[in-house]
Amino acid sequence: MARVKVEFRNIALSYGRTQVLRDIDLIVEPGEFFALLGPSGSGKSTLLRVLAGFSRPQAGQVLVDGVDIGDTPPWERNVGMVFQNYALWPHLSVERNVAFGLEERRVPADEVKRRVAGALALVGLSEFAGRRPNQLSGGQQQRVALARTIVIEPRVLLLDEPLSNLDAKLRHHMRREILALQRKLGVTTIFVTHDQEEALTMSDRIAVMDQGVIQQVGTPTELYDRPVNRFVADFVGTINFVRGRIEHRAADHVRFHAGGFGAIELPVALVPDGEDECEISFRPHMVEIAAAGAPLLPGYQWLEGSIVSGEFSGEFVRYVVAVGEHEIIVDRPRATGASLFRPGDPVLTGIPFNQIRVLV
Amino acid sequence: MQPAASTATLLATPRILSGRFTLSQAALALAIGLLLVIFLVVPVLTVIYVAFTNSDGSLTFSHFQSFFQLTLMREAFYNSLYVGAMSVLLSSIFALPLAYFTARFQFRGALLIQTLGVLPLIMPPFVGAAAMQLLFGRSGSVNLLLLAWFDLTIPFMEGLNAVIFVEALHYFPFILLNLTVALNNIDSAMEESAQNLGASGLRLFRRIVFPLAMPGYMAGAALVFLKVFDDVATPLVLNVTDILAAQAYLRITSIGLDDPIGYVASVIMVAASLLALWGANRVLRGKEYATLQRGGSPLATRRLKPWQAVFAYGWIVLVLLLVLSPHFGILLLSFSKIWSYSVLPETFTLDNYATVFRESPYMLWNTALYCGIAAGLDVVIGTAIAYLMLRTKLPGRGLLDFIATGAVAIPGVVLGIGYLRTFRDLSVPFAGVPFTSFWLIIALAYTVRRLPYALRSCVASLQQIHVSMEEAAQNLGANNRRTIARIVVPLMAGGILAGFVTSFLTAAVELSSTIMLVSATSDAPVSYGIYLYMQSIAGRGPGAALGVIAVTLVGVGTYVSHRIVRARNVRFDALQALK
Numbered sequence: 006m007a008r009v010k011v012e013f014r015n016i017a018l019s020y021g022r023t024q025v026l027r028d029i030d031l032i033v034e035p036g037e038f039f040a041l042l043g044p045s046g047s048g049k050s051t052l053l054r055v056l057a058g059f060s061r062p063q064a065g066q067v068l069v070d071g072v073d074i075g076d077t078p079p080w081e082r083n084v085g086m087v088f089q090n091y092a093l094w095p096h097l098s099v100e101r102n103v104a105f106g107l108e109e110r111r112v113p114a115d116e117v118k119r120r121v122a123g124a125l126a127l128v129g130l131s132e133f134a135g136r137r138p139n140q141l142s143g144g145q146q147q148r149v150a151l152a153r154t155i156v157i158e159p160r161v162l163l164l165d166e167p168l169s170n171l172d173a174k175l176r177h178h179m180r181r182e183i184l185a186l187q188r189k190l191g192v193t194t195i196f197v198t199h200d201q202e203e204a205l206t207m208s209d210r211i212a213v214m215d216q217g218v219i220q221q222v223g224t225p226t227e228l229y230d231r232p233v234n235r236f237v238a239d240f241v242g243t244i245n246f247v248r249g250r251i252e253h254r255a256a257d258h259v260r261f262h263a264g265g266f267g268a269i270e271l272p273v274a275l276v277p278d279g280e281d282e283c284e285i286s287f288r289p290h291m292v293e294i295a296a297a298g299a300p301l302l303p304g305y306q307w308l309e310g311s312i313v314s315g316e317f318s319g320e321f322v323r324y325v326v327a328v329g330e331h332e333i334i335v336d337r338p339r340a341t342g343a344s345l346f347r348p349g350d351p352v353l354t355g356i357p358f359n360q361i362r363v364l365v
Numbered sequence: 366m367q368p369a370a371s372t373a374t375l376l377a378t379p380r381i382l383s384g385r386f387t388l389s390q391a392a393l394a395l396a397i398g399l400l401l402v403i404f405l406v407v408p409v410l411t412v413i414y415v416a417f418t419n420s421d422g423s424l425t426f427s428h429f430q431s432f433f434q435l436t437l438m439r440e441a442f443y444n445s446l447y448v449g450a451m452s453v454l455l456s457s458i459f460a461l462p463l464a465y466f467t468a469r470f471q472f473r474g475a476l477l478i479q480t481l482g483v484l485p486l487i488m489p490p491f492v493g494a495a496a497m498q499l500l501f502g503r504s505g506s507v508n509l510l511l512l513a514w515f516d517l518t519i520p521f522m523e524g525l526n527a528v529i530f531v532e533a534l535h536y537f538p539f540i541l542l543n544l545t546v547a548l549n550n551i552d553s554a555m556e557e558s559a560q561n562l563g564a565s566g567l568r569l570f571r572r573i574v575f576p577l578a579m580p581g582y583m584a585g586a587a588l589v590f591l592k593v594f595d596d597v598a599t600p601l602v603l604n605v606t607d608i609l610a611a612q613a614y615l616r617i618t619s620i621g622l623d624d625p626i627g628y629v630a631s632v633i634m635v636a637a638s639l640l641a642l643w644g645a646n647r648v649l650r651g652k653e654y655a656t657l658q659r660g661g662s663p664l665a666t667r668r669l670k671p672w673q674a675v676f677a678y679g680w681i682v683l684v685l686l687l688v689l690s691p692h693f694g695i696l697l698l699s700f701s702k703i704w705s706y707s708v709l710p711e712t713f714t715l716d717n718y719a720t721v722f723r724e725s726p727y728m729l730w731n732t733a734l735y736c737g738i739a740a741g742l743d744v745v746i747g748t749a750i751a752y753l754m755l756r757t758k759l760p761g762r763g764l765l766d767f768i769a770t771g772a773v774a775i776p777g778v779v780l781g782i783g784y785l786r787t788f789r790d791l792s793v794p795f796a797g798v799p800f801t802s803f804w805l806i807i808a809l810a811y812t813v814r815r816l817p818y819a820l821r822s823c824v825a826s827l828q829q830i831h832v833s834m835e836e837a838a839q840n841l842g843a844n845n846r847r848t849i850a851r852i853v854v855p856l857m858a859g860g861i862l863a864g865f866v867t868s869f870l871t872a873a874v875e876l877s878s879t880i881m882l883v884s885a886t887s888d889a890p891v892s893y894g895i896y897l898y899m900q901s902i903a904g905r906g907p908g909a910a911l912g913v914i915a916v917t918l919v920g921v922g923t924y925v926s927h928r929i930v931r932a933r934n935v936r937f938d939a940l941q942a943l944k
Contacts, residue, residue, distance in 0.1 A: 085840065090831060096856055109838075109841060153837075157841060
């Protein structure tokens with residue numbers, strides 16, 4: 006399949022007074038598996054519908070392969086969309102569902118037959134060709150929807166929360182399957198999801214959206230390691246925030262201070278110039294806990310605190326530790342037989358210097 | 366932006382579906398609007414206009430004054446209200462216990478009650494009215510038996526009682542069906558939480574169950590009132606002429622199109638219908654229909670105690686006997702040679718059927734033609750309005766729906782009078798006959814009168830279709846027209862079919878506008894034929910025979926379409942459930 010580039014330029018869209026999309030600028034590279042990630046109401050689905058031609062922005066341009074498609078009606082855009090509820094037509098068999106797009110394109114009958122068979126084979130549903138959609142399971146319906154879309158060899162593949170209607174186990178399976186299919190076809194794919202884990206595991210790059218604005222675009226590791234703002238840091242993974250101020254700047258380090266938290270010395274490279282009011286953030290699973298009096302690892306800022314609560318969830322134990330007036334979330338891997346801390350236990354909390362990020 | 370680009374935008378804009386409308390959609394809306402204006406709005410306004418103006422066009426209330434100065438008209442006015450109200454009351458007495466039994470008790474009468482709900486509807490009241498005289502009249506079968514056994518008679522069929530009795534017997538299913546649906550939709554959690562808070566027994570029923578089911582009851586009651594108010598044929602067959610519909614009909618047909626009294630009666634009928642609808646709406650406003658929550662279960666049903674069982678089954682059997690009596694009566698009548706002053710006919714014969722087959726096969730054909738045209742137009746217009754309403758942002762689409770639905774409030778006699786007056790100077794091109802005596806006008810009246818049924822059915826079925834079904838088709842390359850043809854209409858097929866059948870069958874038994882608009886016997890449909898036969902004692906046999914034939918056809922039609930629609934629904938249900 007052709008690999009094309011998709012560009013959104015200054016897209017703005019509002020319904021009445023509600024601004025759904027604000028000044029969206031985004032480039033999706035040819036062949037990329039690109040995720041739009043955000044909470045519900047963030048505008049991610051609307052952006053997808055703008056590309057498909059179902060929503061019309063008040064301003065801005067959408068370019069596919071360098072051509073503005075703003076005035077092209079949906080049926081001439083050739084951007085295949087898989088709908089959240091699959092939108093399979095109940096009055097047509099699986100085969101006729103998949104053949105629909107080809108028939109609309111006046112493809113000769115024998116070729117329709119061949120390509121439908123090919124698409125159904127690709128998603129492993131050859132023997133279900135004659136069934137009605139409602140005789141299939143959720144996962145199978147999902148695959149029919151995929152086959153129906155890729156059979157027309159769209160220039161871009163759009164997936165609108167395709168996994169949200171599946172149960173957890175099937176969802177993991179379909180993730181791999183969809184990704185394998187995309188790699189095989191090489192089609193530029195835009196994928197809408199509110200599930201950060203889904204976005205992180207599948208995508209080449211991700212745009213995080215909130216309130217109609219793209220907050221950050223980057224690879225999964227970039228977003229996770231270097232979120233540009235509080236929203237991204239919080240939405241992608243779990244994170245601790247501590248608000249405080251820079252009290253002292255030296256040549257090689259600065260001292261960060263937060264009320265009741267004590268002081269932390271940070272490498273100067275981490276801290277932006279100028280602003281003294283700031284927030285530090287760090288991931289719960291990087292934080293160590295030690296019982297009072299235990300030997301302490303170097304490279305950590307150790308702070309005295311006490312356990313507020315502990316939740317055992319199998320792979321790890323999530324503690325909430327009170328440090329001064331702050332509550333810190335700490336995830337510790339669960340080792341068989343290890344004893345748990347109890348609420349009220351005095352502990353030392355170790356925050357690794359090299360995992361701290363400063364957000365202004 | 367360059368001029369060329371903006372021209373391109375202008376040209377391309379109407380092709381985009383979302384949030385807009387296309388020129389062809391606007392043209393379609395305009396055509397439908399025009400049709401509704403010509404064949405509904407203008408005729409009704411004409412009637413109102415005539416009632417309020419002098420011959421020179423000046424505004425006046427003198428027609429209303431003279432209307433109420435006539436003793437007969439005053440009586441007709443009160444009688445109509447009385448008959449309407451009493452019919453609702455009697456219908457409620459039939460329906461309430463039946464609805465309550467099905468909702469609250471485990472018992473095997475459900476099928477019987479369903480049958481009770483459908484049977485009367487397939488036969489219009491005027492058809493069975495003559496037979497009801499023979500069964501329940503002063504010297505009818507029942508009273509003859511009562512007189513022989515207990516030395517008493519019951520005046521079922523004396524004067525207005527006859528109309529009330531016959532109407533209630535035919536229209537109580539509207540209350541029964543609506544109320545049963547409403548009761549079945551009440552979540553058991555509603556009742557259980559009330560019990561949990563200490564309510565029980567009648568108090569629970571009065572404070573929780575009844576208010577939640579109220580909208581269903583009101584909808585049914587309003588329908589019964591409208592139907593009874595609208596019915597001109599039943600009173601006429603029963604020889605009751607001192608009610609509004611009959612007076613409107615008689616004044617116009619005997620005194621003439623220029624007599625304002627008929628128009629005043631018409632205006633009062635429209636006002637009363639609107640008032641009934643408005644009243645029902647007012648009661649319903651802000652009260653949501655109780656609906657089952659996802660995963661909820663309907664009210665718990667209890668086992669019947671023995672005395673309750675006796676009462677329940679007794680009531681069902683009694684109502685069933687009453688419901689079946691008109692059917693049974695016309696069946697007997699259709700095979701009888703002479704039937705008077707006897708419990709059952711004395712001589713049986715097939716002559717009546719022979720007469721019907723000799724004299725009136727063309728009536729069946731006329732009915733098929735008129736109702737076919739009407740139902741066909743209705744589903745086309747209904748589908749179009751549903752689509753414009755739910756899938757476009759066309760200005761005025763709500764008004765279209767409002768006007769089309771408004772036809773419900775216009776009694777057939779009034780619409781007929783409106784047509785006669787509005788089109789009285791119009792003649793059919795080439796044929797040279799006046800438009801008002803051209804058969805097509807009957808089909809058009811049916812179209813307008815049955816449009817609300819078809820429209821509701823179409824709207825409901827389009828509402829069931831998730832818009833993504835259409836977007837998926839467009840996404841795969843189908844334009845608006847192709848999407849409608851390949852996706853929307855096939856998915857609506859069940860609802861369209863149901864709408865067609867409902868329109869067709871209810872039009873087939875329509876008489877109130879028919880009676881105004883049939884000008885030559887050769888144009889008469891079956892309903893008018895039955896009425897004509899029933900006018901004379903000698904014609905009752907053949908009239909009953911024609912009634913039996915019509916009712917059989919309507920019944921078979923209802924059953925077949927019900928089966929088809931059900932089969933389709935079952936097929937789609939699983940997928941709809943996913944949404």
